[in-house]
Amino acid sequence: MSSVQQDQQRPQQTIKGNVLTARGWVSGHISFSEKIDDIQGEPGDPGSNNAVYILPGFIDLHVHGAGGKDTMEAGDAVEVISRMHAQHGTTSMLATTMTAPMSDLEAALHALAGVCQQRSAGSARVLGVHLEGPYINPGKLGAQPDFAHAGSLEQVKQLDAIAPIKLITLAPEVEGNLAMVSQLTALGMRVQLGHTLGTYEDGVAALENGASSFTHLYNAMSRLDHRSPGMVGAALAHANFAEIIPDLLHVHPGAIKAAMRAIPKVYCVTDSTSASGMPDGEYMLGRQVVHKCLGGVRLADGTLAGSTLTMDQALRNLVKIGLELDDASKRVSTYAADFLGLSDRGRLQVNAYADLVVLDRDLNLVAVYIEGEKIELKDV
Incomplete structure (x- = not known):
């Protein structure tokens, strides 16, 4: 089975935090499977809360x-x-x-x-x-x-x-x-x-x-x-x-x-x-x-x-x-x-690949997702 076929079967996942979208910071959540399905929330300064940062991979x-x-x-x-x-x-x-x-x-x-x-x-x-x-x-x-x-x-x-x-x-x-x-x-x-x-x-x-x-x-x-x-x-x-x-x-x-x-x-x-x-x-x-x-x-x-x-x-x-x-x-x-020339990577927006990183407030990695797959992090 090809990797694409496997990815299409990924369940939808949702993460909450400070999402760095293509239009700026949003305090809310991002939903995705292989690609990003939805980003919801209010524009906001991530300095006003203690939530995690969600950035493009x-x-x-x-x-x-x-x-x-x-x-x-x-x-x-x-x-x-x-x-x-x-x-x-x-x-x-x-x-x-x-x-x-x-x-x-x-x-x-x-x-x-x-x-x-x-x-x-x-x-x-x-x-x-x-x-x-x-x-x-x-x-x-x-x-x-x-x-x-x-x-x-x-x-x-x-x-x-x-x-x-x-x-x-x-x-x-x-x-x-x-x-x-x-x-x-x-x-x-x-x-x-x-x-x-x-x-x-x-x-x-x-x-x-x-x-x-x-x-x-x-x-x-x-x-x-x-x-x-x-x-x-x-x-x-x-x-x-x-x-x-x-x-x-x-x-x-x-x-x-x-x-x-x-x-x-x-x-x-x-x-x-x-x-x-x-x-x-x-x-x-x-x-x-x-x-x-x-x-x-x-x-x-x-x-x-x-x-x-x-x-x-x-x-x-x-x-x-x-x-x-x-x-x-x-x-x-x-x-x-x-x-x-890639418009579907390097940015968090609907229909882009779900390549993203989640970081704590000290910018240490909490989670990594590649095309919707959550990577099992070792002690890095």
Whole structure:
């Protein structure tokens, strides 16, 4: 029996509390089965009561791993990864690959194909693939292995035939990549600029050709200088979307706020690795060995290599640095859905999927629902 058939049999459920709807806060209740059936209540300030918060489920468009598993391992890795992130309120995600030889990418996507078609109980919905490389600048690898090369539309089509590619990170200054941007967008894929030494002008040209976002803004890209604005300058001056890692290690809170003031729909990602949810030690990120310690993940030379962030902590971090809860919620959910063109996720409204999180007054998870399924939370 397919997951859709199972979901259609879900009984209707109702939760009371402060519901963050697409039109603002409502003090009342939300009813749902697989999708949201009804929201009733009065508009109100959640600060006027002690009821729980009910928010859209989190959407993470940059997930490499968790629970000791890495997307590039293939096998059952993504099942483990999606279950672990569901425990932290992620209801939808993109499984993210690393720069690697074509044979490795094909193996990883073959393992992802079935997971993208059908969601397993207890797991986040895997919407598709974020192909991070290999079409990046070899001079700005960050924690990516050294298998970068110029873009190939034929390669992308081969991979997309295995599992749906929703998002590609590339460096527009690499020969041939700028022309490929418009070709990729014509295929319905989103293009982000990242792992790039490109100039401000390269960034603007890529946006004009259809690129629509920036990968882990500020990190692994040419920096902003007042006489050489770089890729960061192109993002701040022209972008409507950009992803950012709010673990408070990758980006200073002031830089996060500057980005959110300049770019209307900055959305948060974890860039999580296999070390997420695991004790300190050695883990794999693609073909790279990474070390988890002091709350971060690094290569042997100290380079940050993804994170151990979860989306519930991302929300708390945003509130900690001064964002209002409704604004923070949009940045861990709604804006990512908007970026992918999804109107039925990332928002609490009738006929949207019943992807939602329930949080106590300290913003700790109380419950998670994915397409109406209540996730059994472990000690997170």
